[in-house]
Amino acid sequence: MLASLEKEQEEVSEGDFLAKENTRLDELFILKKGWVIATREEASGRAHIPTVYHPGDVIGLSDVAFTHTPNTIVAATQLTICRFPREKLTDVLRQSPRVSGLFLALSMIDQALMNDRLIVSRRTDGYLRLVLFLLQTMSRLRLMEPRLHDQFYCPLTQEQIGAATGLSGVHVSRSIKKLLELNLIERHKRFFRFADEPGLNSLVGYVDRYESLDLSWLPEGD
Amino acid sequence: MLASLEKEQEEVSEGDFLAKENTRLDELFILKKGWVIATREEASGRAHIPTVYHPGDVIGLSDVAFTHTPNTIVAATQLTICRFPREKLTDVLRQSPRVSGLFLALSMIDQALMNDRLIVSRRTDGYLRLVLFLLQTMSRLRLMEPRLHDQFYCPLTQEQIGAATGLSGVHVSRSIKKLLELNLIERHKRFFRFADEPGLNSLVGYVDRYESLDLSWLPEGD
DNA sequence: CGGCTGCTTGAATAGAGTCAATAAACGTGG
DNA sequence: CCACGTTTATTGACTCTATTCAAGCAGCCG
Known part of the structure; x- marks a missing residue:
């Protein structure tokens, strides 16, 4: 199907x-x-x-x-x-009841991720929005390409990252600098690497939603 | 069903x-x-x-x-x-394919509403978050009770409204005051009335998602 | 080697948060 | 019905942080 x-x-x-x-x-x-x-x-x-x-x-x-x-x-x-x-x-x-359920599940997952973003967007500390952006992106990319481990290439400009996190482009630059200074991430051009993923996780209380999925309620068959 | x-x-x-x-x-x-x-x-x-x-x-x-x-x-x-x-x-x-589709639609609607909130939460002007909160709440309540027209009772404390909009309780109070001074809303205790709904709409570019639903893709039958 | 775009850094501004003190509303029990 | 205590709302003073504006600096492509 x-x-x-x-x-x-x-x-x-x-x-x-x-x-x-x-x-x-x-x-x-x-x-x-x-x-x-x-x-x-x-x-x-x-x-x-x-x-x-x-x-x-x-x-x-x-x-x-x-x-x-x-x-x-x-x-x-x-x-x-x-x-x-x-x-x-x-x-x-x-x-297909099962594929219907999958679409519903996808929609639920999107909602859960957006919820997490919404909460973080409301805090004042801007660099934490960047942290969540990086963590969510990493989790998402790992789903399809587990071999990525702890780094990924982000094709977006800092201006775009700002638009995605609710920060000005300028502040994205400053926030990246802060994370570098804290030795939480490393960066080469547009490659981001997590130097201390647990540290990043605890900053925003990050939970990888993909790892806590329960799809047992999906109907069997096609 | x-x-x-x-x-x-x-x-x-x-x-x-x-x-x-x-x-x-x-x-x-x-x-x-x-x-x-x-x-x-x-x-x-x-x-x-x-x-x-x-x-x-x-x-x-x-x-x-x-x-x-x-x-x-x-x-x-x-x-x-x-x-x-x-x-x-x-x-x-x-x-029931149709009810399945309805659930999917509900999830999509929630997502669209959350998207709107996410965008507004990222602006700095806090009173606009309050405006969206009021508009979305009004739209939602009108769905079930059209006779409400332009006012509703909000059982939440200002502290809770703050938690829902990403503002401090103190700032919710200030924002309400601002909207009152601009003659955009009226208030008696926890009743809110829209004195100038078009004005509120244009402040945040509000679109009532419930009015632009297209569910023609839902399967017929039960 | 220019010229573009994207990134970095600085200084000034504006707006939301916090703390704190008061005032109003609400509920309870006398 | 009133006095009290608790919760909720308002207001002021101060701080902190993201934005904006602006200037300089890469890095990339022709």
């Missing part, structure tokens, strides 16, 4: 749009390769990135239920994607 | 717990009457309220996918609830 959804792959260039703000989004995308960001301009004019998508993610699960999406969805790197028209979602619901 | 889920109602007293942090949550709750808050203590020790539930909400949709919930779920008022064991979710997935 899932395989049938991923028949036709498609390449997308960096900077291309998968969806534009205030338009109807009538398909989902399954991201096979690359990073995607959802951006949104806020009333004050500042750009925000509510979500960053990584390989394996289903893009648009929080948008298809609405007549128009509030987000602009952009390829942050070169991509490989599979399109997933909305009617196919209807088919899935009709035909 | 849905009716069968709501057979046995149950009363819960204010202050009672529906779930405790770091325990397994193996049932959902359908909230019939009253307000419920999910609370969480953050690393620094400050209390946060990531979600406030209102009549009609399904409580715990972001928690059942995990072996333990990060949230403590508390009755903010006297409640009427229906329990919804996790196995029943499995039944729903197996038996």
Whole structure:
């Protein structure tokens, strides 16, 4: 079932749009390769990135239920994607209780991650938002590529990291510096390495949600 | 189908717990009457309220996918609830594509609302967080009780509103004062009335997500 | 070797938090 | 019905931290 959804792959260039703000989004995308960001301009004019998508993610699960999406969805790197028209979602619901449950689970997971981000976004200490960003990104990437161990390449500019964490680009730079000085991370260009992951975890009380999944309630069969 | 889920109602007293942090949550709750808050203590020790539930909400949709919930779920008022064991979710997935889709839609809606909150939480202007809180709450309550028009009773203390918006209790008081001075709202005790709803909307670029739902992709039948 | 973009650093500003003191509202029991 | 104590709300003074503006510094590509 899932395989049938991923028949036709498609390449997308960096900077291309998968969806534009205030338009109807009538398909989902399954991201096979690359990073995607959802951006949104806020009333004050500042750009925000509510979500960053990584390989394996289903893009648009929080948008298809609405007549128009509030987000602009952009390829942050070169991509490989599979399109997933909305009617196919209807088919899935009709035909496969298990895959339906998986979609529901995905949505729940996204919500849990966003909850964690929401809490941290409300603290004043900005560098902790960066810490959570790094930890969540690492966890997510490890899911698909366990061999990454303790480091990853972040294709986003510091300005974009700021938009994703709610900091100004300037402050992202300062926060990285602080983490370097505390010997919590190392960095070479856009590679980040965790020098002291337990230390980072305890700073924000981080829990890897992927490690505490319980999907025993999913129906068996296809 | 849905009716069968709501057979046995149950009363819960204010202050009672529906779930405790770091325990397994193996049932959902359908909230019939009253307000419920999910609370969480953050690393620094400050209390946060990531979600406030209102009549009609399904409580715990972001928690059942995990072996333990990060949230403590508390009755903010006297409640009427229906329990919804996790196995029943499995039944729903197996038996009713449409209700499965509805659950998925609910989860998507929650996500969209949280996205809006996340964006606003990242701005510095605190009184705007309060504005969004009021607007989202009003929209949500109107869903079930359209006759409310432009006012509602908020059973939460200002300290709790602060925990829900990411402000200190003190600052909630100041922000309310500011909105009163701008003639955007009126207030009598814990009743809030919108004196200028368009004005409030434009402050935060508010969009009522409930009014832009598109559920045409839900399968027909039960 | 320019010219671009992205990163770093400094100084000044603005806004939210904290602490603390008061005032108002609410509930309880006499 | 009133007096008391507790909780909740308001206000002021001060601190701390992220932002903004601005200038300088890489690093990359043509």
